[in-house]
Amino acid sequence: MGTSKKEKFSTSQNRLADLAKALGHPARIAILQFLAAKDVCICGDIVDELPLSQATVSQHLAELKQAGLIKGEIEGPKVCYCINKKAWQEAKQLLAQFMTDVKSCC
Amino acid sequence: MGTSKKEKFSTSQNRLADLAKALGHPARIAILQFLAAKDVCICGDIVDELPLSQATVSQHLAELKQAGLIKGEIEGPKVCYCINKKAWQEAKQLLAQFMTDVKSCC
DNA sequence: TTTATATATCGTAATAATACGATAAAGGTT
DNA sequence: AACCTTTATCGTATTATTACGATATATAAA
DSSP states (O other), rough: OOOOGGSSOOOOHHHHHHHHHHTTHHHHHHHHHHHHHHHHEEEOOOOHSSSSSSHHHHHHHHHHHHHTSSSEEETTEEEEEEEHHHHHHHHHHHHHHHHHHHHHOO | OOOOOGGGGGHHHHHHHHHHHTTHHHHHHHHHHHHHOOOOEESSHHHSSSSSSSHHHHHHHHHHTTTTTEEEEEEEEEEEEEEEEHHHHHHHHHHHHHHHOOOOOO
């Protein structure tokens, strides 16, 4: 019964939902804020910043990567993570447009 | 093991994540768009608009209500749903600020 | 080559989310 | 009162998410 009905909704509704879902965990918010605060690509360090195990952080990073919001480049034994500029602007625009379009009447 | 570690993150990180999570399903995106398109509070009708059962729609509405994004007023045997204007503006501002703050470096 | 370091992935357990039928609750209609 | 309509809630099945230890992988250093 818990089968997903996502295919019954439009592509753009699903894209918005996927983006929002990627932001839907405080650890992922924290990761993005950390990446932003440094203003450069971060090589290593991320696991130490979060109160979660290495495996769990890696999983959250993979989800952000899957949503296209970050990218990771292998640099020696480490991986350098960055916000994906293009995708981020796109996501920002999509969400902002959606939030603006949804006018409230009362 | 799947115990939540949300308490290890800040209130604002959790608030952002909760808002995003509420938007993290195409059915809820569709509900919000439907409410917006009518530009008035919608009494009834919502279930007929979605390819989901009445019980499931009611559950999605409850989640949006829980996040504070919509409110429902009982009108006779029906319920009138509306975007919660104040909360919506707040959410929009919070998300926009977050998306802007997260600058990408590459 | 051995060792250390950094990440990813596997396996798995626990919890949360999704979905729906059945039923309850509340208000209107006849 | 009996009945219909609308919505919420309960019970429950299924799937997804979250989390972590253990292990694999890949690179650098000794």
